[in-house]
Amino acid sequence: MSTILKVRDLNISFGSNHAVRDVSFHVDKGETVALVGESGSGKSVTALSTVQLLAGAAEASGSVRYGDTEMIDANARDLRRVRGNDISFIFQEPMTSLNPLHTIEKQLTESLSLHQGLRGAEARTRVLDLLNKVGIRDAQTRLPNYPHQLSGGQRQRVMIAMALANKPELLIADEPTTALDVTIQAQILELLAEIQRAEGMGMLFITHDLGVVRSIADRVCVMQNGQIVETGPVAQIFGDPKHPYTKKLLDAEPSGAPAPIASDAPVIIEAEDLRIWFPITKGFMRRVSGHVKAVNNASLSVRAGETLGIVGESGSGKTTLALALMRLISSDGPIHLEGRAVDGLSNKELKPLRRDIQMVFQDPFGSLSPRFTIEQIVAEGLDVHGLEPGADRRQLVKDILVEVGLEADMIDRYPHEFSGGQRQRIAIARALILKPKLMVLDEPTSALDMTVQVQIVALLRDLQAKYGIAYLFISHDLRVVRAMSHNVMVMKQGDIVEVGSASEIFDNPQTPYTRALIAAALDLKAEKIIDQ
Known part of the structure; x- marks a missing residue:
């Protein structure tokens, strides 16, 4: 097999923060390589470096070669030629990737016009072909639609159509199924597999869901703290993992059952x-x-x-x-x-x-005010409904933080200073402090x-x-x-x-x-x- 992408000794830092350290891997034609690991492990930063989409403050060294082209420090002309043409991206949340002010037809046509010079009837024919290929029903009627008029699964299919518009050699899919229903998730994975078989393209698939990895990848690279700690074929990684972190990921599946309900429970x-x-x-x-x-x-x-x-x-x-x-x-x-x-x-x-009756939402970052301290966030319900007589507001917040597995001294920090799991614990604490039924x-x-x-x-x-x-x-x-x-x-x-x-x-x-x-x-x- 010919190698499409070859990454060697890649290092990426943001000031004093070393996000990626000495990362090496390759993707061959027709092959799917999965980058797996928890949030903050460096997966997405590594993928963005392939076409130099990193933030301006980032410093990258090492080698990222697409074919004969060195992408590190590549000039603007070479990057424009590769981006969206030879290497395409599918991102996790299509609503943030699609322009809400443009129709589906306009957004798909834009890429075809830029890279292939297609316009008018020729471009529309190609757009319809792409939408049909990714399984959009009644594609003709969807052309004038805006992103908000489509379901989550349909929007993700449009993103895939945009990524495939110029027949890329390499498709980079960054958590493309995380927010989708299980049936749509399976459909999207099968769709990507079918297109890969037909087009022979390589795919770099980024995810934290090992069930998805097992179903679609050929090889796996496990990342932790910016480094690849283990790599190998899917069967080897899942059947005989060597690194403790890989074993931890594979064991991390919800199991067991809740405690029985009391017979006299009201x-x-x-x-x-x-x-x-x-x-x-x-x-x-x-x-x-x-x-x-x-x-x-x-x-x-x-x-x-x-x-x-x-x-x-x-x-x-x-x-x-x-x-x-x-x-x-x-x-x-x-x-x-x-x-x-x-x-x-x-x-x-x-x-x-x-x-x-209290509610905990899907996105803990979106449901916590970035301007409030943790004390203000968790105690907001107490302020609305009134403290119990003689209760110490600050102490109540500290107690509930400890109850959900956080430290009491975190009370004066802000949401952006916490990980996703910690933010969800804060959201649970906010609901729990009112002692809901x-x-x-x-x-x-x-x-x-x-x-x-x-x-x-x-x-x-x-x-x-x-x-x-x-x-x-x-x-x-x-x-x-x-x-x-x-x-x-x-x-x-x-x-x-x-x-x-x-x-x-x-x-x-x-x-x-x-x-x-x-x-x-x-x-x-x-x-x-x-x-x-």
Whole structure:
């Protein structure tokens, strides 16, 4: 096989911070090499160095050769020729990579015009061909769409189409499936495998999800603290890892089960035939012409110390249902919190009850104010609902920080000074300090490294066993759902298609949709999709 990319003794530093140290690897034509490791290990910085997309403060040394071209200190003309043409990128979050002000057609045409000189009808034909190739249905009707009008999976397919527009020799995929549902994740991986087979391109795949690595990579490079600590074929790395860090990563999978529910545990929240429909209005008079049926006739009951896992693809109604239960959006149908009807209460009447239902979000950095100290963030709920008489606000914050596994002296620091896992612990502390009866956990682990996921799952289970908190756990990661949940609800397009204990749902699913979800999750842990 001919080598496309050859990296030798690469070092990258940002001032006194050495992000990458003596990294060496290569990617051959038709081969997929995975760079794996936790956040901050240097994976993305290494990938960005291949076409010199590093920040201005970065200093790079060593060698990065694409074919006969040395990319370190390459001139602007050579970089323009290679970027987006010979070497293309797919990034983790397509919404931040796609221009929200331009249509899909314009964004795809721009690359074709720049590198191939295609315009007009010729460019449109090529765009349609690309969209069809990546599995966008009714591609013709999608051309005038803007990114916000597409689903997450569709946006990622558009990003792949843009990356493939100029038939690159090397595709660099940086966490391209992390934010996607398990079924869409499997589809994207299969799509990349099919395109690679057809085009014979090399691929550098960056991820912290070892299930994805097992399904798509030929070789693996494990990175820790800016260095490659182990490298080898997929079978060797997964079957006989040598380095302690590699073993730690492979062992970092949520497992076990939550503590049993007490037989006399009271019902914390219940709903019956809950319906959430959003009206579609048209015309000058804004007459209702139909409805978006987000949730149809949902019924549930969650007891103290119980976790109800809610799973389903994007748009299935999971988060909408949770927001209705929290009375943040309106709905039809009775909702009872500890036996009290809350569906008809005003905002003023709901205020004293809100401390009993708290929420932890997917992105801890986005949900924590960068201008507040940790004390201000965690104590915000106490300020809203009032301290208990005689309580010491600062001491309460310190105590809850220790409860979630942080240090009490972190109280005066700011969110940017913490890792992703620590920020999620802060978000949990903010919810926990009010001693809620119910916590809504909306994708609380999907943005975290595998080792940190295990820690957060263990923390949540310990807190539940200690305080008897009821959880609504929303996630597309079925491994985490199984480790967290007593019972599981499966949603599809607003309907509840199956409900049962975690063991019943995972071991003996009854509906084709549930079986498809579980099969997609298992595919990511199976042997390679790509033919050898």
